[in-house]
Structures are given as structure tokens and as C-alpha cells.
Amino acid sequence: MNGAGDICNQLYALARERNGEDVVLDLNGVPMLVLQRHESADQVLRLRAAQYRKNMAWLRQTLGASRFTEEGDAWQARRRLTHAYFTHFDRGRTCDLAGRHGQLALRRMLDDSAAGAAAIDDDVLRRLTLSVLVENFLEIPFPATGFDMALITEMMEYGSAYAFVPPGRTGDFYQQGLRRLPALRREIMRQMRVLRDGHLPVNPLLAGMLAADAEPGSGIVLEHELITFFAAGAESSASSLGWACYLLARHPEAQERLREEVLRLDPAAGWPALSRCAPLADFVSEVLRLFPSTPIVTRQATVADRIGAHEVAAGQNVMVSLIGIGHDRRAASDPWALAAPGAVRGPCGGTRMAFSIGPYICGGKLFALVELMAVVAGFLRQARFELTSSALPRFHWKVQMLREGGQPVRVVPWSCAVD
Ligand code: HEM
Numbered sequence: 001m002n003g004a005g006d007i008c009n010q011l012y013a014l015a016r017e018r019n020g021e022d023v024v025l026d027l028n029g030v031p032m033l034v035l036q037r038h039e040s041a042d043q044v045l046r047l048r049a050a051q052y053r054k055n056m057a058w059l060r061q062t063l064g065a066s067r068f069t070e071e072g073d074a075w076q077a078r079r080r081l082t083h084a085y086f087t088h089f090d091r092g093r094t095c096d097l098a099g100r101h102g103q104l105a106l107r108r109m110l111d112d113s114a115a116g117a118a119a120i121d122d123d124v125l126r127r128l129t130l131s132v133l134v135e136n137f138l139e140i141p142f143p144a145t146g147f148d149m150a151l152i153t154e155m156m157e158y159g160s161a162y163a164f165v166p167p168g169r170t171g172d173f174y175q176q177g178l179r180r181l182p183a184l185r186r187e188i189m190r191q192m193r194v195l196r197d198g199h200l201p202v203n204p205l206l207a208g209m210l211a212a213d214a215e216p217g218s219g220i221v222l223e224h225e226l227i228t229f230f231a232a233g234a235e236s237s238a239s240s241l242g243w244a245c246y247l248l249a250r251h252p253e254a255q256e257r258l259r260e261e262v263l264r265l266d267p268a269a270g271w272p273a274l275s276r277c278a279p280l281a282d283f284v285s286e287v288l289r290l291f292p293s294t295p296i297v298t299r300q301a302t303v304a305d306r307i308g309a310h311e312v313a314a315g316q317n318v319m320v321s322l323i324g325i326g327h328d329r330r331a332a333s334d335p336w337a338l339a340a341p342g343a344v345r346g347p348c349g350g351t352r353m354a355f356s357i358g359p360y361i362c363g364g365k366l367f368a369l370v371e372l373m374a375v376v377a378g379f380l381r382q383a384r385f386e387l388t389s390s391a392l393p394r395f396h397w398k399v400q401m402l403r404e405g406g407q408p409v410r411v412v413p414w415s416c417a418v419d
Contacts, residue, residue, distance in 0.1 A: 004028075004160050008295055008323065008395035015327040022308050032317045033310055036324025038331075038347040040307045044299055044318055046358035052299035054360065055317060059399070062159040062181060064224030067363070068232060074219060079363070081212055081225070085137060085205045086363045091370050094136055095271035098374035101131045106379055109411040118388040119406035120245055125238040126153065132371055133234050138195075139203045145195070147230075151188050156231050156399045158184070192223045231399065236293045237368050239400040243291035244284070244376050246393075246407040249385040251338050258283055259380045267381070274373055281351070282341040284372045288350030290338065292322035295401045297356050325353050386410045 007027075014023060015036060022035050035041050044052045056069040063069075067078035105128035112121060126149055131142040138145075158181050194200060196210065213222040248255040258279055265273045274280070297320040305312040312318070327335040331348035347353075351369065355362035362368070379385070389408035396402045 005396050005398065008397045008401050011295060011321045011323040012327075012395065014321065015324045019324075020328045020330055022310055024310070030317055032319050033307070033312065034324065035307070035318060035320045036328065037308060038325050038328065038353065041297075041320045041325060041353070042347075042357065043307060045297065045320060045356055045360070048305065049358045049360070051301060051303050051305055052318060053302055055298040055300040059159050059228070062155060062185075063228045063231060064185075064221060065219065066225045066228040068228045077212070077218065078220060078225065081208050081220075082205065082229075083363060086367060089136060089367055091271045091275070091366075094132070094367060094370045095274060095374040097136055098132050098371040099378045101128045101135075102375035102378040103382070104128070104131075105375075106382055106411070110383060110413055113410045113412060118408060118410065120242060120409050120411070122238065122242060122402060122406055123149070123153075125241045126234060128375070129234040129237040129241070129371070130230060132237075133230065136367070137205055140200055144200060145191075147191050148187075151184060151191070152227065152231050153235070153398075154180075155184060155188060155227065156235060159231070160397055160399045188227060189223050192226060195222065195226070232294075233364050233368075235398075235400045237371055239293035239402055240284075240287055240291075240368070240372055241375055242403065242407045243293065244287045244372070245379070245385050245409045245411075246387075246403070247283075247287055247290065247338060248380075249387040249407075249409045252386075254283070254338060255380070255385060262377045262380045265377070271370065271374070274377055275370075277373070277377070279341040280373055280377060281369075282339075282343075282345075284369065284376065285345070285350040286338055287372075288354035289326040289348065290336075290350070291401065292326060292350065292354040293400050294354070294356075294362075295322050295397070296320065297322070320356075322353055326350060383411050383413055386412060 010025070011034070014025070014034065018036070020037060022033060022037055022040050025032050025034050035044065054069065054071050060066075060069040065074070067075060067082060070078060105124050108124045109120060112124070127142070130147075130149060134140055134142040134145060195206060202210065209220070209222050209225060212218050212220040248258070261277060261279045265277060299318045299320070301312045301314055301316045301318060303314050307318075325348050328348050329335055331346055332339060332343065335348075345352075355365040355368070387408060388410050391408070394404040396404045
């Protein structure tokens, strides 16, 4: 591929070497203004959002046009289809679903560790978050759909491979390594037909999407919306859960303290009790700050502007580095360390920045936070997370930020944990 997978390693290096500075990088021959200051990100993503268009042609090219890639009327129409469902969901039910699927995943992780696995299998976490997403929003158990999760994951890899390809050169990259894409897309579309053929129940969210898809000239394709929804909604939460397991394992004392907080809660009290557990919310925020699962947000200037010290020409590509913003030394004396509960809540805090800000803020932010808190709490009640390697992470970007080789973590039941 074209080295796009390495972008996170570059952004961590940049955060160390040019901390708190916005910097121009050359990515595959494309000059990119990388924003590492929260003030600059605020200008581009929120205050002057109308001057910076989404720069997601690469994602549209692989996964099709969707709410994630579109703007203007095309975006509004897609947003209307999903937004109320994504934001007005039943928190208690989502918390219970996440707890239940979290326990199934934990059992697999415990078995894998008992069998000698030295790393967490990313697919276990993917299945967990896809199950919660599909059951919550489509009201269908994920196995009933018959979707092959591995195909969606593979599609994400192709999506990111296109990310920094210079305009007009996608053909070269396609020739070089992406020959499988059309066949892969056809197979995913074929599997998704099950949502149209009347064999599965149709809930109001799906019914609305089907109606929009059938409307002449709408340009809305059910499968394109759903592939991106599954890919971005489930992969991002799965990646965050992997980083949460890693952070717990790397900080045994913090894990112990958090476990005590969680054990104080009545598990039967569900979301109302969990939502008030500030140390857990702060831990999740730290996971998102130190290891933002969607680490870059890309835009393109439509008119000339000035961002801090940089003159921006119309057409300039701009990338917000959530890694750079999360590690800004102005926000914490040691931004590389796991902060104590309550310490990093300002403009660089994980919960504030990792879902982006402004009109295109992540549609699933609240859902993801409920899910992450419920799963992490369930994990902590039952198991202990131990590091199997102290090597520093190497990152691999597949639209989401993953760790090469998987998270080096062993999971042991509390009853067997040896102090
Ligand atoms: C830890 C989990 C997640 C993270 C870190 C995350 C992060 C993000 C980011 C950074 C964006 C780009 C925003 C921009 O362009 O300014 C985004 C967009 C989006 N996300 Fe998430 N996301 C997560 C989970 C989810 C989930 C679970 C859902 C669905 C329930 C979801 C739905 C969306 C949607 C619909 C958009 C497009 C927003 C729009 O343009 O209208 N996300 N997300």
C-alpha cells in the first residue's frame, strides 16, 4: 500500500518533536497542515466550519457516499435519517446490552489467555461492539444478519490505503495493490441484501433508510450508509476498548483503584449508578486522550484563511491531529502519563476532543461513552488485565488506530489472580 497505515507513528513522533505547534507535512506529495493546537482545531472544526469542507473523498471511494463523507443538503438528508436514533437511545438498555456482550467477550478473552495467548484478539472486541451496535439500533441479533465481520474490517484497510493519495493518482494505487476492492464491495453488498429482502424484522430506523434509498434521485444507498455505520461505529469503539485494556494492564495500581470504585456500585442499579461514577468516566476520557481511536480529522480550506502562524490558501489540506492535541504540554505537565481522575478535563480532554467538535461532531458520541463505560465496568468486576510485554506500541492506522500485533495483555479471572 502507500504508507498511510504508518500515519499514527508519524503523528506521535510529531507530538514529541514539535509539541503544541501546527506543522506542514508532506504526505505522499500532498502538503498537509497538521493542527496540534486545540485553538486551531476549534477554528477549523467549529468557529469557521463553513470555510473548511470535509475531505473524505478517500472514504467515499471505498465505502460509498454516506453521512460520514457528505456535506450540505446531501449530509442534512442523511443526518435526518439517523440522528434522532443515535442521540435519543435508551441509555439503560444500551448499558445492559453492552454489559451482556461485554461478558461474552470477556469469557473468550479469559479462555484465550488460559490457552496461552499473549495478546488480545482484536476480533473479539469487534464482535462485541458490532453486536451492541446492531442489536441496539437495528433490533436484530448480529449473528442473524449473517454478515462476515472480516470483510468489513478488510474494507476499512482499503479505505485508509486511499487516504493520502494525491488527486488524480488513485488509479496508480489501485493498480498497485487494491485490485480486490470491487469484488470485496460486491460481496459485502450481497450479504447486506438480507436487510432488504424481508427475511429480517424492519425497525423504524431501517424502514426510514429503505424509504430514502427507494426515493428517486435521493442518492442514498442503504448499504453505503450501513457499511460506514458498522465500520466507523463498531471499529472505533472496539479500538478504544483495546486501548482501555492496555492502559489498565500498564497501570496496575490505577486498575485496582478503579476496580474498587466499580465494586462500590450496585450492578443491578444499571446506567443511573454507572453514569455517576466520575473516576470511570475520567478513565475512559484518558483512554480517548492518550489513544484516540479515530486520531485524525481531515478538512480542506475553501477560501484563504490564517490559522495561528500559518497562511492558508484555498484548497489547502488540513488535518487535525487528535494525538497532538491530546499530548499538548500546555494542558498537563506530563501529557504522556495516565492522569489522575479529574486532572485532564480541559479543552484537550479525551471526551471533549476524540469525537471531534462542531457541526460534524461524532453522531454516536453519547452511545459510545455509555458503551465504553458499561463494558469497562463489567471487565473490571470479573477480571484482571496484565501486561505481557513492556514494548512501546507501534501503531497501525486502518481508519481507526490499532496496535500492531494486538494489545499485549493477558486476562485472568479475579478469583485466580495472584498478587
Ligand atoms: C470511541 C468511539 C468513537 C469515536 C472516538 C468516534 C469519533 C468520531 C470522529 C472523530 C468523527 C469525525 C467527526 C468530524 O468529521 O468532525 C466521527 C463521526 C461520526 N461518528 Fe463517531 N466515533 C465513535 C463511535 C461512534 C459510534 C458508536 C457511532 C454510531 C452509533 C458513531 C457515529 C458517527 C457518525 C454518524 C459520524 C458522522 C457525523 C456527521 O458527519 O454527521 N461514532 N466519529
